[in-house]
Amino acid sequence: MTSIEARNEKLAQTLINHLKRRHINGYYCPTAAQAVKQALQLIPTGSIVTWGGSVTVRDMGLTQALIDGDYRVVDRDLATSDDEKRRCYLAAMDCDYYLTSANAVTQDGLIVNVDGRGNRVAAITWGPRNVLFVIGMNKVVQTLDAAIARARGIAAPINTSRLGTDTPCNIDGVCHDCLSAQCICNHIHVLRNSFPSNRHTVLLVGENLGY
Numbered sequence: 166m167t168s169i170e171a172r173n174e175k176l177a178q179t180l181i182n183h184l185k186r187r188h189i190n191g192y193y194c195p196t197a198a199q200a201v202k203q204a205l206q207l208i209p210t211g212s213i214v215t216w217g218g219s220v221t222v223r224d225m226g227l228t229q230a231l232i233d234g235d236y237r238v239v240d241r242d243l244a245t246s247d248d249e250k251r252r253c254y255l256a257a258m259d260c261d262y263y264l265t266s267a268n269a270v271t272q273d274g275l276i277v278n279v280d281g282r283g284n285r286v287a288a289i290t291w292g293p294r295n296v297l298f299v300i301g302m303n304k305v306v307q308t309l310d311a312a313i314a315r316a317r318g319i320a321a322p323i324n325t326s327r328l329g330t331d332t333p334c335n336i337d338g339v340c341h342d343c344l345s346a347q348c349i350c351n352h353i354h355v356l357r358n359s360f361p362s363n364r365h366t367v368l369l370v371g372e373n374l375g376y
């Protein structure tokens with residue numbers, strides 16, 4: 166085991182203990198492939214499953230595994246119009262499992278996300294019976310300030326570059342605290358405690374996933 170792998174395991178265990186205090190289930194998976202297996206074990210077959218705009222859950226193969234498996238998938242990626250997308254967002258509010266990553270998580274278990282439309286943070290807040298976060302250890306930071314700084318200073322400018330939005334960070338890669346019409350940081354969400362207990366589960370993955 167490398168020093169990075171050993172540190173990831175120790176840090177993940179610390180974080181999982183803090184998540185438990187916050188009534189959030191936590192698991193550590195050293196690899197993305199193990200995380201896919203863990204997720205499939207956690208989600209009962211037949212469940213209605215959907216996801217947010219997460220690069221992580223797509224790139225690791227989790228969404229495809231669910232599509233290929235015995236699940237009732239609401240696949241927003243198949244929507245061909247704004248109206249269809251809206252129906253997917255609304256269906257997500259009544260699903261059994263909502264999959265997402267996070268922009269950052271603090272060592273003591275605060276989970277931070279910024280969102281443009283707000284459908285993702287809405288689902289994290291209320292609606293889906295269960296929310297499953299998949300978070301690479303590259304997103305673990307020390308403090309809430311650092312988590313928000315990561316979300317806005319790293320994750321958001323990469324996302325605006327990916328999405329091609331008309332925002333200043335898509336020009337120079339730096340957050341300008343903009344109020345652009347296409348701003349993707351309209352909502353800043355901090356999950357600090359799960360209600361009902363264990364509605365939220367976190368899979369920490371010992372690989373760099375997403376951004």
Ligand code: SF4
Pocket residue numbers: 317318321322325332333334335339340341342343344345347348349350
């Ligand atoms: S410039 Fe605007 S869209 Fe870009 S990261 Fe900052 S607040 Fe978000």
